[in-house]
Amino acid sequence: MREIRAESIVNAVSDAAIRANLELGRDVMEALERAVGLEESEVGRDILKKLLENARIAREERIPICQDTGVAVLFVELGREARVIGDLYQALEEGVRKGYEQGFLRKSVCDPFTRKNTGDNTPVIVHLSLVPGDRLRIWMVPKGGGSENMSRLFMLPPSAGWAGVKEKVVQTVAEAGPNPCPPTIIGVGIGGDFEQSAILAKKSLLRPLGSPNPDPRLVPMEEELLTDVNRTGVGPQGLGGRVTSLAVHILMMPCHIASLPLAVNIQCHASRHVEIVL
């Protein structure tokens, strides 16, 4: 059994929270640069260049890319041969608390009804799974409210098929329009059940932009959906254009014989995800 101290998890998560919010990933920068070449709208191209400039300012001047530094979502894979000395959940929460305070990140978590801010960006959202090996792998994903609010879940009848899935994805993107800060990345979860489809949709966003889906069946499906969502004309910031979304990512698994669950998790252009391995 390999031992991992809770304290090292706290520090790694804190550092990841700050890095994720200040340094836009290379994959997203490259996707935005490609989008400048694809966009036909002059206003759209101007916006895409400003987003690249924004990311450079954030990285150099050490301020967040976006003021909405999100709810902290943590995908955690714990190796079966690894043992955490201390409390894993508490360590994740303490890491977020520390990172959001020391990194001057906005605390964006509140009570649903009183709307009183919890003050330290906790509680966090944790998706934990046990995997082979002796490592602890954590993806820190700050998720903003604007794009999350435009996300949708559909329990389709099996007869809806691929055509029904496409219709709902395009409808979700078109209705969201300018609200989720396009150009967006569309996370699509197909199958599983009600909550699993949503987790698949969010998890699909962890894959770096520009890298192919490891499941060859899903590659043409992603391409087809991307073509369709970019026909909506929403464009950068919803002001019209060809680049409504930078990518569509799909994760899929079998489902109940009665169901065709579909979750559409919209991610804004500030797609922040940092992976750490302990």
Added chain:
Amino acid sequence: MDVEHHLTTPLSDKDVESLRAGDRVAISGIVYTARDAAHRRLMELMGAGKELPIPIAGQVIYYVGPSPAPPGRVIGAAGPTTSYRMDPYAPGLLERGLKAMIGKGKRSREVIEAMVRYKAVYLAAIGGAGALMAKAVIGARVVAYEELGPEAIRELKVDKMPAVVVNDVLGNDLYEEGQEKYRLTEGP
């Protein structure tokens, strides 16, 4: 791209009447920040007939909850939040003379009609460009509801803050016009 109008706050009817959907503006002077929780409080005060903590007539409200200011800076990241959540509150403020709102995303039919009726505009800033937008902020102080943290009302001093006119006093809508040009499918 070129700026068509340099605006200095507070704004007059004449200032906003000259603006058209699609125009680029640069705003200088004082703007007030308010988002969900602050709007709810302002509405409660108005409902009770009480005085508001900020002036409304001729003013500009920026829908933003900035991130904390690191040492040596006046503000952290300060880009716009999605505006539709303020739609239930906006007509009441427009009736009191609010001249402009800065945010991102679509407004409701009611808000667009109230802008025509009371002569006001809705401006969009670039969503998710919080570091870039903060460059235009040269001063910031909390003027109400400090306990709301990021949702407190702040008085921001801005210098040439960039935005684009989405809804003008004639009821035009830049989102509809812009998307129409590039749409290859049926509308939503």
